[in-house]
Structures are given as structure tokens and as C-alpha cells.
Amino acid sequence: MMDLAYTDAHRAFRAEVRDWMAAHVPKSPLKTLECEEGFNQHREWERVLKSGNWGMVTWPKEFGGRGVDLIEWLIFEEEYYGADAPLRVSQNGIFLLGPTLMEFGTPEQKARFLPPMAAGDEIWAQGWSEPGAGSDMAGIRTKAIRDGDHYVINGQKTWSSRAPFADWCFGLFRTDPESEKHRGLSMILFPLDSEGVTIRPIAQLDGNPGFAEIFFDNVRVPVENLLGEEGKGWNIAMATAGFERGLMLRSPARFQAAAKRLVELYRKKQDTARPAARDLVLQAWQDAEAYALSTYNTASRIMAGGKIGAEASCNKIFWSELDRMMHRTGLSLLGAEAELIGDGAEAAGRWLDGYMFSLAGPIYAGTNEIQRNIIAERVLGLPRI
């Protein structure tokens, strides 16, 4: 029989997280992490988290974690979002690069990079895309050419999230200048204040610099910052992309918290809502619950030695379309106030901010069109033409 009861240890862990969050989560919301002031507030929050040893609970203690299992991670997330705690400015590091380092990094790299990542001392940006290579990463052209014990990088990255204010960046570069497509790429880590790096922030929908372009002009990076083997960057990036679509980046608790807010909003607005809104609110509630159930199942499988496969693509489609539907529904309950932002429009602004954020969901981490191709080809076995 399935064991669907939390253990006493789970309950104790949940109580510990809940109490700590109740005592420490900032009482008023931080500014968005896409502006300098908000970024610094969020970085400060990471340090507060670190003081409670909550930086990345699943990591081994030696790297700044608590070594808890995935069920406890889910419990942590439930309590974290239940307490309305801030978004994680460190997410590129802790959710994407961190797991990649665990799998492909040298002992020295792990010791060097993981603890400050968990502590919020070093915030990471990512450097995948280039102007000609968005969903199609095989089109990467920025070169990192070996010169003695350094790589010399020239070219340009774009859509680098967190780059306007972060400390470090990981990215995929062409280390073999003769290579084409998926071959000859390598994953390299570099400080954003390296000489020759120029960062041009890109204003996103809400006007804040959510991304940046990064220009490289003879940027010298020591070879020990190569992650994994030279020329094997594609495989490593695929693993990272798997983490991005996988379990960690979008934990169900986040959507459950939004569904809960949507129910509360609906209760207030139901007199002026159209009937279909009620069914959409309930669908949001159910879909967020379904996503949690699916994640508990995946976590159980991974804990028993399983892996996430192409179903990660199903996850990514499901949460991104749920998130958009949920915020679209929230906006639809606000009437003429829905367009307002700024002071005095906090409730409205939250739904509009959330809606704008949700519009990126079906685009980043591989567009939903790409994910549907993956499901069709790898899960269903339909032909690639």
C-alpha cells in the first residue's frame, strides 16, 4: 500500500521551517529583484536565509546545505511560499548551475563555488542565448579559444537573466572554432567584472532590466573555470536544461500559493465575475494540486533511484500554461483597475506583474513549441522530419 503519510521527522521539519519563516520573512514585500535596490534586498534576504541554514536544504552540509531528501525539500518549499517569502535571486545558481556542478564539477570547483552560492554571497547569471541562437542553442557562435592556461572569449550573449546585477555567469561557448552545431562547445564560468566584459541591460515588459546582453572583448578566463570536459558542453547544457525543466526550478508550492490568492480574490469579487471565472478559479486550484501530486510522484521516483526523462517537457508546459491562465483569470476579476500599477494598486499590480511574468513561462527554458516537439518525438515516437 502506498505510504502517503508524512513521518514524524517530516512534521518536525515542517514545524521548524514554518516557525523560522514566521519569524524572519520580511513583513512588507521587497522591491522587484530586477532593479538594483530590489536585487540588493533579495541578496540580503539570501544572507538571512543562510543564517538559518536554509540556503539550499537538499545540498550536503559541506556545501552549505542540510542534506535533506526531496520530500523534505517539497515541505520546505510549501512552507516557504506559504509564508509568502521572497523570490530566490540565487535561482540560476542553486537550481541550475548547482546541480550541474554536483554532477560534472571537480572537487575543487564544488568547494570553491557551491558554498558561496548557497549563502547568497555569489549570485549567478546564465549565458545561454545569443542573438542568432535562442531556442536553437546549436547556433552558438561566441568563441572561447584556449591560450595557455586561459580561454579568451569574444562575442556576445543575450537574454542573460540576473546579469545586470549578478557576480558570476555560466555559459556555453565554442571552444573549437572549426566545429559546427552541437559539437565543440564548452561550459565555462566567469566573473561578470572580468576585464573586457560589457553588460547592456535589456528592459523587460515591466520596464526593469530583467536581462542583459553581455559583450566579450578578449575576456581571459582561467582554464580551471571549464566545467566538465572541453567540447562536451552540449551534454552538460542539456543536463542543466533538464534541471531547468525538471523538479526544482518551479516547485508546486509557488503555484499553490498563487491559486490560494486567486481563490481569495474570487471570493471578494464573485458578485461581478462572470460564471466562467468560477470554473477557471477551480481549475487553477485543481491544476496546481495536480502539479503538486505529479511532483511528489517524481520526487518519490527519484528518491528510489529513478530519473526524470522527457516528462520534464510535460511539466514545463503544464506549469507555464497554468501560471498564465491563473494570472489571466486574476486580472479578469479586477475590472477597470486591472491596468493600474504602482502605489495604491498593490493587489492589482501583483496580478499584472504575475501575468507579465507568466508570459515568459511558455518562452524560456525552451519554448513550449520545442517542448511539444520533444514530447511528440521522444515520448510518442513520432518522426522527426
Add this chain to the structure above:
Amino acid sequence: MMDLAYTDAHRAFRAEVRDWMAAHVPKSPLKTLECEEGFNQHREWERVLKSGNWGMVTWPKEFGGRGVDLIEWLIFEEEYYGADAPLRVSQNGIFLLGPTLMEFGTPEQKARFLPPMAAGDEIWAQGWSEPGAGSDMAGIRTKAIRDGDHYVINGQKTWSSRAPFADWCFGLFRTDPESEKHRGLSMILFPLDSEGVTIRPIAQLDGNPGFAEIFFDNVRVPVENLLGEEGKGWNIAMATAGFERGLMLRSPARFQAAAKRLVELYRKKQDTARPAARDLVLQAWQDAEAYALSTYNTASRIMAGGKIGAEASCNKIFWSELDRMMHRTGLSLLGAEAELIGDGAEAAGRWLDGYMFSLAGPIYAGTNEIQRNIIAERVLGLPRI
């Protein structure tokens, strides 16, 4: 200023149709036209229609019509469906082949074929598809080879609607055996009782033989049954397909009548309906109305010398997806009765029959996938890859 008022002549015409239909439409519904008994009932109804001179009101009087304009045709349709009159078993003839004959036929062909078509004396099947050529008509392989003053046809057609019980058939055949794709095809008319024709009915969803396969074994057809020029069949077929997707085949009145029934059903069932059903019912009402408005606009443009272009593809997508949504919504209001058919389940059966019929909508006359390609390429100018 737009003139949106019906003229006195329009009102008189409407009154005439309404009175005649009230006096003549069968009091109890006919059996489905996809079974032999129902087919004969529907053929009989066509003859009754003919007795009132209602066979095809827009056609010239010499061909059995009344020579009325498109606004009057819309009025006719509104009154026809408003009276819950039977489906038109003659539709392949009057809506598809008829207009094609008007455009491409010789005077002899028009005089020979149009009057019995309008009178319901000759019911037409169509012969487009072949086993290897469904949406892709360029794949047609059935040959019609000139031999003296005859064509000799060999091969096979499929999905021939009405063929199990009809009298005549029109179809596209390869008259140039060396030709490929769109070239070398010709449109030929032949009696279904020709020697060498074998008809194998195909059972459709409801179990009735809605289509047939037609096998040709040295079927000899006189050359005067060639429609248009030899080898130009593709252009003629495209014109026919334009009629199929265009104004006539699915007049708005049909969907307005279904929307009206849906509102009535909802009024009866609203206590057990989920809230979203109300919005879907209203959407059906509005979409059927929008389709009528769009058709009045197209009719006005055609009357002023305009043509239907690629927007016919928009029409086809719109009415077929509306029809499916409308019947899906109707079924969703019926609870456990929704699966029942046959005697004692008339209301339920009508929604289920309508739903099954609606499932064919996005498939026939060019799948909606093909229609979306056409819109993307011909209306928006996106590249064909």
C-alpha cells in the same frame, strides 16, 4: 450610411418562405439521410421543395431557380432552418457542382444537369479522395484514359459522400497518365450505375453508410461528361473547393438554429449546469450571430462584384469549431442521458448525433490544419517551407 434594413420585397419574400415552410415541412423528423429509408424520405422532400419552386432559389429560372439575390438566399435559409426543415440531401449538387457547372459548364451541360439537380431528381455524390490522397489531392492516381469518344476509368475513390444511394457522381481523374501532382487532372461526371462501377458503403460513426468507396473497372464515360478543359481539373476542383468552404455549404441559419436549441436546453438544465456552461452557451449564441454578420458582409460584397478569397478558410475554421463547441456544450448539459440514442432519447440523440456530425467538420472540405496553413501563407504571407 450602411443600409441595414430589409426592403419591402425582402419582407414579402421572407413571409412567402415562412408561410410555405409552415405548411409543408414534415411534422416529424425524417430518418437520417445516411440510410436508405431516410435517403428516400429526403429525396421526396426535395421534390416537395421543387413543387414550391424552392430547389435552389439563387439559380436562374431556366435552371429551376428563382433568380433571387444573396440577401434573399440568406432570408430563405433563415426561414428554412427556422422551420426545422430537413437537411438537403442534394447538397453536393446544388452547393458544389451546381456553381461549378455555372462557371465552367457548356450550355448543353447546364441545361442537362442543373434542372434535375434543383428538382431533386438526380442526387449527386462527390469523388475527390482516394486512399492515398485525402487532404493532398495532388496524389490522385485513378486514371480516365481517352478512348475514342469515351474516357475509360480505372482505379478507386473513397470518402464519397452520398455515394451509397445517389444517382450521379463528379470527380477528379488523371487523364494524362504521364502527369504528376496538379497537372493532367480532369473533372468528369458519371452515373453511379455505370457498368464497371462498384460501390462499397463505409459505416460512419453512427453506424450508417455515410460514405462509400467507389471502384472503377474499365468504366466508360462519354467525353461530353468532361467538365471544363481536359487537364484543367485542378483549377476547376479548386473553384469547387472554394464553393465548399465559401458561402453556401454552411449557411449561418443552420448554426443559429442550433444555438437557439442550445439556449432552450440550457434554460431547462441550468440548475445542474456548471457555471462555465452558461458562458459557453452565450458564446455559441454570439459566435453564430458573428458568423451570420460575416456572411451578410460577404454576400453584400459579392453582390457588388466582389469575390471570396482566402477568408473562406477563416469561415471554415470558424463554423466547424463553433459547431463542435456548441454540440459538446449541449451534451455536457445532459448528464448520464448523454450517451443514449434511439427511441425515447430524442433530445439526447439529437445532441449526440449533432456532436458526431460536428466532429467531421474540422476534417472534411480540407482539414482545419490545411485551412490554417492557407491563412498563414495566403493571408499573412508566411513562408511555405
Add this chain to the structure above:
Amino acid sequence: MDFRFSQDALDLADGARSFLDGANPPERLRSEDGRDSLWPQLAALGLLGVLAPESAGGLGLHDDSFVLIAEAAGRVCLPEPLVALAAISVPAVLATYPDEVGGLVRGDHVSPPVHPLAPYVHDADKADAFIIAGPDALYGVPSSKARLTPVKSIDPNRNLFRVEADLTDDLKVGGAGLCAVMAVRGATYTAAQLLGLTDAMIQMATDYAKEREQFGQPIGGFQAIKHHLASAQVKLEFARPVVYRAAASLDVDSIARQQVHAAHAKIAANEAARFASEVAIQVHGAMGYTFEVDLHYFMKRAWALETIWGDTAHHSMIINQAVIDGGLDIGPGTTFDAA
């Protein structure tokens, strides 16, 4: 906390699936004869008694062992009402006349469930008795005291009868609580069968899309077809854990929680099946609209199961009462019982 099936449950389901795949190929659906010919084998394999105690000849297992079997029965569009009898009738009899369970498990007695949400009973003419949920009590009605009126389903493999009876006190076998249990079990296991049907329809359409060529290539290579099928697969993947949780919940949760879980399961499975059926026929084109391929049997079964044991409107009201009116919070404590 381990939200996975046990290896035993998986092995049992594998066995059932192999048997059903072999014994109920699509060809069997095309014949209207012998719609109940697999009864002896289903009984002999122990499938009727999965949820019955060993003392009654059963396997003494839990619902999380039977839900995969129900899914497998849906996947082959099994005509025999295995799921209704094994998952609804057996527990109802176990709760009222446990001594009678043995007969059901051996297949000697057939006592289908009847409920206001499922008033039409497949093969009711072969039943010995009926277990009927009345307004406030459960009744056991011998077939001699029941009135059967044949009605016709769109699904040619559902041989339906409306079953009615005078629900007199002498026929009462249990209270309203057992009727509620029956409704929850009906919804959960109908949802499980719908998962199987959805899976089968996606598979059929995928197979067809790999074979059928148009414009010089298999239509499964066109992105539009790929994306239709991928969307159906996403709906299936996210309906599954909801249905599995509803089944697991039958053994451990309060009836109020079971009702919410079953409602969610039925809504999610209804949606997945409806969506997959419309995608599957679209992918098949005209072929799917005919008796030339077997898709229509699966679609028609799905349409039937969508509406019985509570349609989406019914279950949506249950969720509404719990969430909007009742204030049931999402998250820990709702996802799984004890947070």
C-alpha cells in the same frame, strides 16, 4: 511518504494488462456476441477479488492495487463490467453481507451497482441482484424484484438497462454512508478507466500518424499533428497522479476528503479523455469517422464514461462547495492527509 505504486501492485497490473491485451483485442469489440465470455477467466485470475479478503477467496489488496487494473481495463475498452463489480460491488457487499463476497469473487453471483448518477446498467439482464443506492440508504435487490427497461447506448458494447425497484425497508442493507462510498468509488474507478481509454486513443492516433502519408511524408511529421498529440499527452500525464491519489485515498481518508479527491479525478480524466478523443479523430481524418478503424469504440466508451458517476458539472459543484464555500485550502494537508 512514497507516492509510488508498490512493486507488487505494478506486477499484478502487468499481469492483468498482458491478459487483457491478449484476451480482448480490438477485434473482440466488433462482435456483439459473447460480450461476457471472459467472466470465467477474469474470476479465475482473481481479478474480481483483488479487494476482497483472502478468507473470501480474494487477494486482500488495497485500492492502489486495483486502480492500475481498472486503467488497463479501460485501455482495452473491456466490455465486461469487471471494474464496477470488483471495485464498487465487492466493497459494498463486504461492508454489508461479508459472507456473500465469496460468490462475487468466484463470479458465481453478479450484483452490479446502481446509483442516481449511474442509473443505466450494462448487462443488467445477466445480474442476479442489484446493489442500489437510494436517497438515504443502500438496498440489496434481487433481480426478480427489479424492473429492467432496455435503453440504447451509443457504445455498442454497452448493453444498457434502466434499473428500477421499489426500495422497501426489507431490502435495506446499509445506511447513507455506504451510498456516499459507492459514489466516490464509482467516480474514482470510472476516472481510472478513462485514463486507460485516453492512453489507448493517443496511442492509436500516434500509430496512425506514423503510417499515414500525405504530401509525401507521414502526417506525424507535421508539427500541427505533433502538437495536438503532445497536448493530449500532457493532459493524460497530469490526470494520472490525481486519479491514483483518489484511489489511494479510498483506503485512508475521510469520506469528505475522498469526495474532493474523486471529484478532481473525474474532472481531470473527463477532460483528458474528451480532449484526446477530439485530437484522435482529427489525426485520423475521415478514417476516424468510420467503422474502418477501431477508434470509434474507444471514443464512444469515453463519451459514456464521461457522463456517468457524475459528469464534470456534478463534480465541479463538489469542488466548489469544498473550496469556495468551504474554505478548503490548497497545499499541505489537502494534497495528502496529515501535514
Add this chain to the structure above:
Amino acid sequence: MDFRFSQDALDLADGARSFLDGANPPERLRSEDGRDSLWPQLAALGLLGVLAPESAGGLGLHDDSFVLIAEAAGRVCLPEPLVALAAISVPAVLATYPDEVGGLVRGDHVSPPVHPLAPYVHDADKADAFIIAGPDALYGVPSSKARLTPVKSIDPNRNLFRVEADLTDDLKVGGAGLCAVMAVRGATYTAAQLLGLTDAMIQMATDYAKEREQFGQPIGGFQAIKHHLASAQVKLEFARPVVYRAAASLDVDSIARQQVHAAHAKIAANEAARFASEVAIQVHGAMGYTFEVDLHYFMKRAWALETIWGDTAHHSMIINQAVIDGGLDIGPGTTFDAA
């Protein structure tokens, strides 16, 4: 019966479109200065007076001549509130103080409409007076007697203020009927602007899809992208005649019919614009999520217009009252007035 625009209306709209395309290129949206710099030209071209009588310096035309101009204004995301003033204020003043219309037509006076469904007024700080719909009467309020509170719109080209005033009897200029007219005109003309925005967003995404290459080809060659855009185009094509009918209906129909037509128009245009905006950003990928391309100005305007002058919930209640409660039949007599 001729449901087409007159050649005069088409010519006028062509002229307006050429002017707006030239005078309000996307670059203009990027600057927050001079948001009202086109006023003199809009007045000089007669666009403020299309619906005003010739005696007041107007063109003396009907709503079916202005609706295409409103659509053209939406298409370029015009910052100036041309549509509100020319299509809502002018008719309201004409019905109350016809002598004042000349000032509005010349652009000398600016009197924007204020309504409970549109309580936030763009460029209210530049108004001389406000036409305010109260609970049961229409009021003319000089700006000196109005209280303006700045609020911030997501649309950087909407310079919004909440406008409030003490609606005393001496300010009353008309009855409740005029407030209803204002609501109907507001919904219809907001819908017309949404058509233009929808068209623009589809066009931008189409242009981008032709240029942007991924996987070695323009992304517009992928069927998924084609089908997204085609679906948006279908919604636009079937919203258009609904909006045009609502506009034509303003000149000839009863207010009750106008309300249903305007509600339908606003719902259809809302849906088309929302759908097109989500498609357009998806086609643009990350680029659409930024200020690097101009799409965001059009999306934000569309979000704003979706909710003012009645959102979908509001108008859906109007349709419900007419159709479900009121028994308004579909078909002849409803589609167009006199059947």
C-alpha cells in the same frame, strides 16, 4: 440591405490611416513627451468632427464612418484620446449643449467622458471640463470643480487620473438615457480600437516570424507558428463585423439593441486582442518580452482597453440578461433590426 462601408467611409478611413501611420510611427510611443502634439493636426483634418454637424464645423457623418477611424487609431496605438473625444464627448455635447460642439471640433475645448466603467481618464490634466455619467444623470463639470488623482497605468502612453467631482444639480446636463448612450458608445469604440491593436499585433508577429531564423529557417515556416497566427487572424476576422454592426446600430437602433450589440462587440474584441497578444509575444520569444521591440506598447494598450468601458464579465451579463433571462432570439430581427 448592404452590410458594407460606403466608398466615402472607406476613403475617409484611408486618409486617416495614412495620416496616422505617418504621424504616429512606433518611435513616437517610445517618448513620453509630446503625447498630445498631434491635436492641432487631428483637428485640422476634421477627425474630431466626423460625427458633428456641418453647422458646427464637422463632417456631419455617421458612426459607420468613424468606426474605421477608431480602428486605425488603435492600429497605431495613438496616444491622443481622439476616439473618446470625437465618438463619445461630441455626441454627448451635441445632445445637451449643441452650441458648444464647435469648440470641441476645433480642438479648442477638451471635455473627456468619465463613467463608472471608465473612471480613469487619460490626459485629464489637459481637460477644460469633464462629461461625467452619474448614477441617474449626465453632468458637465468644469475642470476647476473636478478632483484629479494621478494613477499609474501599465501603458506608458496613458497618463491617467482618477476624476471625481461633487455631482450637484446645477451641473446636470442630461438624463440617465444619455449615460446609457455614453456606455454603449464607449464599449463600441473601445472595441474598434482593440480591432486595430489586434491587427497590429498580428502584423508585428508575422513580420518578425518572416525575419527571425532558428534551426536554419524563418520561424514563420514552422507550422506551430503559422497556426498560432492563423487562429488569431480567425478571431480578428469574426470580431470585425460584430464591431462594425455595433457601430452602424448606433445610428438606427433602440438603446436596448445597441446594448446587446455593443456588449457582443466588446466581448469579441477583448477575446481577439487577448488571444493575439499572447500569440504575438510567444512568436516574438524573449524579444517580445522586452523594450527592444515595440510590441509591448500595443499589448499594454490592449490590456488597458480590455478592462475599460466594461470588461468581458460586465458585457457577458448584458448578453445573459437579454438572451437567457430576456428570451432574445437569435436570427432575423436580432442580427439586423427589421426582419
